[in-house]
Amino acid sequence: MKTILVAGSKGGVGKTTIATHLAAESALAGRRTVLLDADPQGSSIRWAERRADLESAVLPVDGSRRPKHAWKSVPEDAQTVVIDGAAGAMREDLEPWLEHADAVVVPVLPSALDIDATVPFLNGLAGHPRVRKGDLRVGLVGNRLRPWTNASQQAMALLAQWPYPLVAQLRDSQAYVVLVALGRSLFDYQSRQVREHQADWAPLLKWTRRG
Ligand SMILES: Nc1ncnc2c1ncn2[C@@H]1O[C@H](COP(=O)(O)OP(=O)(O)O)[C@@H](O)[C@H]1O
């Protein structure tokens, strides 16, 4: 079982978008996939319910109230577990998930304000015993990039200075907004435009499969 936690201290940075996409990609690859929603807003649960009829359905698990209980609802034969972390969750709130995860994906928007706001969260992770031992990998994802802008370029240069790898640079695209609302992902489609955006995910997917 591979467990990926998508987390950050901020809301609206793309945690649900990334968690649902990682879950969809895994399910489309034929792996038994669970999407554990730790956010009481329940966006990931609703997303999973909307694709319940597909062959590449993922099993939604509500983790917003009792984390221990939620873990018991994860089938033993699950091959991928993606956890959509709650907005504003700091390291202490994430403890029950950090214990189980193989990797943490931290989305960051390309703005200095956003990066500053993420610093205490990343410092908290850096002090976690499992991160220190190398049992739990942390990767940064630049999200909603407009690569042609100075702001995006400067933000990515700032992120590159962190001791954590920048494992993907996802561009800003309305496709994410539209598809996630339908219980779908970019990986469910093969049009030329969508495939271009799929390519943004390649390094992240490779990184999550490591180890
Ligand atoms: N790469 C992207 N391009 C365009 N819109 C995005 C992208 N990633 C996220 N969004 C949009 O930004 C908003 C916040 O994303 P969401 O995944 O819900 O963040 P979080 O779960 O961290 O609160 C949503 O409206 C979502 O559709």
Ligand SMILES: [Mg+2]
């Ligand atoms: Mg969310």
